[in-house]
Amino acid sequence: MDTNKSSAQPVSLELYSFGENFFEKHHLSSTEEIKPFMDSEKKFWLNVCDLKNAKLLNEIADIFDIHILAIEDIKNNQQRPKLEEFDHFIFLVSKMIYTKKDITALEIEQVSFVFGKNFIISFQENTYDIFDPIRLRLENPHGRMRKMGTDYFTYTLLDAIIDQYYVILEMMDNTIEEIEDEITNDSQKIKLSDIYLKRKALQEIKKIIWPTREMIAAWRKSESPFIKKRTAPFINDVYEHTVEIMENLEMQRESITTLVEIFMSNISLKQNEVMKTLTIIATIFIPLTFIAGVYGMNFEFMPELQWKYGYILIWSLFLISTLAMIRYFKKKHWF
Amino acid sequence: MDTNKSSAQPVSLELYSFGENFFEKHHLSSTEEIKPFMDSEKKFWLNVCDLKNAKLLNEIADIFDIHILAIEDIKNNQQRPKLEEFDHFIFLVSKMIYTKKDITALEIEQVSFVFGKNFIISFQENTYDIFDPIRLRLENPHGRMRKMGTDYFTYTLLDAIIDQYYVILEMMDNTIEEIEDEITNDSQKIKLSDIYLKRKALQEIKKIIWPTREMIAAWRKSESPFIKKRTAPFINDVYEHTVEIMENLEMQRESITTLVEIFMSNISLKQNEVMKTLTIIATIFIPLTFIAGVYGMNFEFMPELQWKYGYILIWSLFLISTLAMIRYFKKKHWF
Amino acid sequence: MDTNKSSAQPVSLELYSFGENFFEKHHLSSTEEIKPFMDSEKKFWLNVCDLKNAKLLNEIADIFDIHILAIEDIKNNQQRPKLEEFDHFIFLVSKMIYTKKDITALEIEQVSFVFGKNFIISFQENTYDIFDPIRLRLENPHGRMRKMGTDYFTYTLLDAIIDQYYVILEMMDNTIEEIEDEITNDSQKIKLSDIYLKRKALQEIKKIIWPTREMIAAWRKSESPFIKKRTAPFINDVYEHTVEIMENLEMQRESITTLVEIFMSNISLKQNEVMKTLTIIATIFIPLTFIAGVYGMNFEFMPELQWKYGYILIWSLFLISTLAMIRYFKKKHWF
């Protein structure tokens, strides 16, 4: 490793050294400072928050002997969630989903983990921090986090990420309920392209949750020495969470599909109503207008015009015709 | 276990101790009282009806050595149905579905089971009781429930829960038939959003029955010492029930989809009818009105107006035009 | 077994005892009479036609040692087709489909089989008999039925049931062709709800054929001593039949879906035609009526009214306007 380069640029690394009886927080300014911890056999968590500092990542890769492709996956923020086993560590990629506005403006952030015998490294872009509660738990001397291995520690971090998904799901549920209400109340505000954006957001979440589930399934099946049997119930629990999230997503997708159908049928129903109005008015008045037109003709010989009760008779005709029409429409259930 | 705490709050636990030759019902006021039964090697059923009393659940967990995650699943009423094998017991989560109103107001209640060598514990929220007939069967000295093991006992409880699903399915069948009738009779009352609610209810049931089937499949495949071979035909029977319920759900879903299609096509057909009415009236009278308008013009030189039979001729024209139109519409099958 | 009870009620049981060299038909009036046949090691077929006589079924269950759940499946006429292996017999449930009217009034009848080393028992509700040709084949001394085992015998009965499905499929094919013709000829008689009933019938058949296929697949995979290797080609043949039936059902379902689409598009096309008629008439005459209206006004100063050729000019205007409109519609391909 070239230490000269690393000293040229100040870095900020958080390292938490911990064990059943102690807990220390260190701010490292160079990757060199990691080495003593590696040799000490004490467990430590290294949190790396700068994925753009390629040099820093390469130095860490050298220290922990991380495969070139794993480092590239860490850097590439388009990497799908996955788990890969290497000889001396396990490599995980996961995705944080959150939103600062609403469900159609989801932000996705990649969090990668590397954990081995006595170390956990987490790599994040750090625009949104969800690990604070975990730091608090680590300070608790009676917590499981200090006692159990690096696999349990990683599970805790991963669980924090997946718990966030439920927040997003709930937002989606609320959004769907709002659309439902608007559609049921026949609101004019609702637009199909709005519903479309929600469906797109669902797709985005689905695209993340599928490989996440596979990743956790790979953990379950793993026979790596870094994954201990006693963590199994916990990881099964996370697995169930992913299955549940997927089922919810599926239900939400179906709900949206049905809402679109109702929206479309409402358009048809409204058009039907508009047509009926037009037809009723036109069907009543067009024949009447014709009759009026007839007696507005200027023929010299039109005997009705001289009749004493002609005008009254014509009004009677108008009335009878109108009533007949109304009756017809009533029979057809148009009112 | 901290007995002081448990004595601080009065609890209500039902415990049924039973064997081939005896059956006793006990009302326990503290979890301490469970211990003698555990040691006696007699079979007993403990029914816990208060999932909000966290302390009570924790005490039970301590006595029976139930894993922390299982207890959390018991408390969390959103848990999916599942079966988990532990060293000294089997843990089951199931869902009761019932309704106090109609099919669109389903209520879902979680019932969890823990059974081991000589004990069955059932955990329920207890707003709706379906285990009464089972208590009766237990009182019968010749019944299978007393003779067979804890696995058969749990099967009996589970079977009672799943039998309830058929009630819901039948309600759904009736609802669908009602919609069918209304649509066929072209009722004006029916609304697409009503059908939508039914479809949503179907989804809810489906979301429960799928993992329930998996749970029973897991039972079938289990090689736990607590599951005996002679219970296999019974559990196969429940499994078949879940498959049958799923098939019925699928058929109901297809029926609803088709009903929506018919509903939509009826709208189209009605609109077509409305349009035809408008078109027939307008097409007959608009040209006539024009002709009447022509002879209402005030041109000085209009020879027809002076003709002796002008007025009669014009009425003939009206008549012929109308008949021609009617014939045209008949040919087009618009009547 | 309690023989007193069975003698209290007269029963009617058909028993066919047969072997390579003989064939005897017996009418039994009590289940007691079955026992000598069981001991004689000769093959026999017992046909039970009364599923409502619970006592009779229980007696038979006692004689042949049939599991309680199997007997319950035999009684429950909602049981899905299935095969279950027991120690001393194989249990099969199958469904007969037939209709006395048309495809939308399918009747489904459950036929169950139990066969062991030297006996075949068939249980049916007996409203519709399809086993007559089999009785004839049994009378034939050179037929395979007498020579081969009970598995082949059961296959023959099952094959007779499944052959019936083809009759139903053909009826469905004819029905679909009729709908096709009606839709192509743009018949007014056809209604979407009729097509819906056909689709429902398809679903019903599908619901039976799926588990039937599974049941036959279970037979193929069975390693029971009652299923001999030489029957394999025959059972493969039935299996293929079920696959073929399922493929046909799927094609019929697709055909119906497409017919509904065509039906709906025809509605749209007709509406389009209606609209065109209205538009053509209205577009031609509304402007003309306006012009006629203008010259029906009573202004004192309207120079055109005094023109000598005013009336002729106005008619020319009417004509030119009409011709222009017609040309426009022709260009738009509305005629």
Place this chain on the structure above:
Amino acid sequence: MDTNKSSAQPVSLELYSFGENFFEKHHLSSTEEIKPFMDSEKKFWLNVCDLKNAKLLNEIADIFDIHILAIEDIKNNQQRPKLEEFDHFIFLVSKMIYTKKDITALEIEQVSFVFGKNFIISFQENTYDIFDPIRLRLENPHGRMRKMGTDYFTYTLLDAIIDQYYVILEMMDNTIEEIEDEITNDSQKIKLSDIYLKRKALQEIKKIIWPTREMIAAWRKSESPFIKKRTAPFINDVYEHTVEIMENLEMQRESITTLVEIFMSNISLKQNEVMKTLTIIATIFIPLTFIAGVYGMNFEFMPELQWKYGYILIWSLFLISTLAMIRYFKKKHWF
């Protein structure tokens, strides 16, 4: 075998005896003449072209010891493609697809094969011959057909059949392109029921290609002594062809679905255009007609009628109103 019967009816059988160094064609008039070839250990191909001659088929079945069910499959021209292994031969059913008119008049012909150690028998209805090029290849002394085994020979015949499918696929492609062109050019000729017939043809091909693929997959997996390892690459090749054909069918199906969608949307668009025309004309002229009607009234006191410029003012009003309407429609993008 009863030779008397076979001599009673003249039969026509083609038999090709071949080896690396020789090739002979024989016209047999009786099945008796086959036997010498069977004993000679030389390879031969027997082509049977008359599936209605049950006696002939039964005689062949006797000679080659073909199972009764295989012979029934050969006779039944509704048999699905399949492969079945028997002790001394392999039995294959395949389907030839061709058309004498167009894609909606597909004709399907069944071709079955039986091949064993030194013989290949092909059974066809023989209304359409595709094996001529193979006869030519057989005459070529350097061709692989003479050198390799009966499995390779059967592969060659099968390959000829499957190659025909591509011809049909290409016809379908052309048909779809024609429909595409007609729809894009908004042709009036196209009808939904025509597209429907194409979709039906696709279904028919799909119904054949699916089991054909399974049949070839069964060949690949077969461990029969009649299938040699060196034929594997060739059969893999045919397998790939079937996969490719299925993918093409799927693409064609999707294309047709989309074309139907476009067709339906075109109807909607046209209806929209018709409606716009009507609305523009009616919206402009109906108010004008009303105004003209007003001044056609006969009230004694109507001051406007006496105004000097009344008539000119009214025309100005007509003009302004029309221009305002046109502007409104332009804003709404109706032109």
Place this chain on the structure above:
Amino acid sequence: MDTNKSSAQPVSLELYSFGENFFEKHHLSSTEEIKPFMDSEKKFWLNVCDLKNAKLLNEIADIFDIHILAIEDIKNNQQRPKLEEFDHFIFLVSKMIYTKKDITALEIEQVSFVFGKNFIISFQENTYDIFDPIRLRLENPHGRMRKMGTDYFTYTLLDAIIDQYYVILEMMDNTIEEIEDEITNDSQKIKLSDIYLKRKALQEIKKIIWPTREMIAAWRKSESPFIKKRTAPFINDVYEHTVEIMENLEMQRESITTLVEIFMSNISLKQNEVMKTLTIIATIFIPLTFIAGVYGMNFEFMPELQWKYGYILIWSLFLISTLAMIRYFKKKHWF
């Protein structure tokens, strides 16, 4: 091999001989010149750019002992991507996708690979070259390409091909976004048949990417001696790329489907608006025109005509009627 023939026609073959310490580029004019490289045990890459020169391909097939079917697959540019293992080499077919215009004019080019112990042969039609960057990497003496085996080399070439797919995907993303914008802005330019062409392009890519994924999966599972363990992470990486591409394709397909739905609903909405305009105008003016018509009648006895304020009253009636109508439409939310 017949060297006379090969010398008869000038060929152009690029051969790159390389090792850890050297790199040489050779232009060969005859296939004869390949042989020395084969014997030298040095690794070399042979790039063949002329798939129409059958003789050349046959000569190469002879030199490297390539199976006849592999050579036919290389020639046939309709071959699906696949991997086949042979005794002394591995054969791969892949597809390059690129476009010179836009996403609806995709061009697909087949690139095949054959690699063995020390050689890699690539076969391409060579209208589009993407291997230039790889030639540059080969010139770099520190690059992995020189050090690792022929499997890594082939991976590099394959990776370059698959990276191109992302370019196409991005073009598709942009196109979909454009359509989205046009639909949201209710552009008049957009046509359903344009969207159709995009969907067709998606289908084409999908048809290639599916077998490509299978091909890489076959590589992963391969136990060929030519595929070394250390290349596994790299090939896993490409595999993930294909999975990711498929997921993106699926999302794009769903997006297009939804866009079509929105497009169709917009047509309905517009039609609704047109209908409303017509109905409002017609409903207001048709009754008014009738009233005006009434007072245009020429009956002798029509008392209203003599009323002093008749004309003013009639205008009041017109006004009130219009206002009432407008209020009605407002209540119905038609404005």
